[in-house]
Amino acid sequence: MTSAAPGDEVLHRIETGAISWITLNRPAAMNALTWENRERVIALLADASADPATRAVVLTATGKGFCAGADLRGGPAADGPAAGDRVAGDVARMIRLGAQRLITAVLDCEKPVIAAVNGTAAGIGAHLALACDLVIAAEPARFIEVFVRRGLVPDGGGAYLLPRLLGPQKAKELLFFGDAVPAVEAERLGLVNTVVPADALEATARAWAERLAQGPTRALALTKQLVNASLDGDRAAALAAEAAAQEINMTTADANEGVTSFVERRTPKYLGR
Template sequence: MPVEFLRVERSGGGVVTVVMSRPEKKNAVNLGMWHELAETFTAIERGHTDRVMVLTGAGGDFCSGADLASLKGGDTLDFMSDASEAARTLHAMTIPTIAKVDGVAVGAGWNLALGCDLVVATERARFSQIFVRRALSLDLGGSWLLPRLVGLQKAKEIAYFGDMYSAREAADLGLVTRVVAPSEIDATVASMAERLAAGPARALSLTKQLLDAAVEGGSLEQALRAESQAQVINIGGEDAVEAKAAFLEKRTPVFGARAALASTVG
């Protein structure tokens, strides 16, 4: 799929990296990039070959948010519709996702990172829900993500003031998974992605679905039922057979290529 504002790079090990590429704008997202992000996330999900996705930005920054300067006249509704679709398709992905953050991740840019399963940031990364400073309210799922990650009261503080947070401060709030030196981020994310890509794809996908369902308001009874369904799927699969054989033979398991992950639990 041809793209203008993204780079899509694949390794032989099942890791796909999506690079937001408007470095002259600190990767601020215009209407075209929103559309490309949604289309790319959907294509990766439907392709059944990629096992892990890394989302990052070009030129030393992750994303400075939405490019409001690119809006013309009545484009706002289309702009927000495509932005929301990008958030929906990112959340709907059943493979593990990692945000690799350097430089700024503010506004919608921070919420793109928070929409990923894991966030790895450099020590120089900076984060802000900057919307209020532009007389705007949260978007790209920020109003849904923040309370689930930090609780309602802290989410309101972050949103009301629009303060800038260092990577360490964001990590202390539980909004960054790991903080590393700028020179180490490529190797760190590559190691994490390769480890996940080598894992049992269906089990990881079902684990992601179970955890997401829990924070979206499911009861313990629903979780137990969903867990039972997931284990039936897992135990009947080739990866579980390989895992058992590898354990008995005292070797590292070699899991199969990503299967279609149409089986869901609920």
């Protein structure tokens, strides 16, 4: 099932096996995000969360770039007031309602989200990829914290995501210098899970997504919440959240199936409920 025409700037389809494919489709602009594109991606992630039939999401792009960041052709605040018209609070509001909403839409999606990074991921494009639960990068891919090159503070969660993935010292190196990180180096650092040849990217993403789509969807959602919150709270809060999550999970059909199949010594058949 598809909800976009080939000429649309964000393509969407639901594949057999309950996988939602979200594809940025502005190859001539290296898939730089406009306001409309951003809102479309946010809406599709919300739809994936709400639809019980959707059990995994793949976020990818067409052309040579994954996402070159925000479309700045209208200026640094392309979807906000012009510099001369801004008053105190305008920029912070624009960031909260724009870049930060996009990243939190990925982090809060109740289905596992795979980034299939086909090429350059820069600025908010890098953060969009790194916010995903699993990151598969094609060999030509690279990740660039371009904000410092423009005299800007990293937004869209960059200073939140990178220290959690890399530790503070390496995160500051990337954020301070803005050097490109090739895919192989990104894998070594732990920014991505695996690197594959460009022609194997889609097949690898599909194979991973199919495995996730066959899993216990609600348990995966709760696990995602626990891991994402684990670095933000203390041990007592983390353990309390873990116990509460398991309490909720034990009410699901998949948890019952998992235990029953173990007792009966057979492969479980999860339904995502």
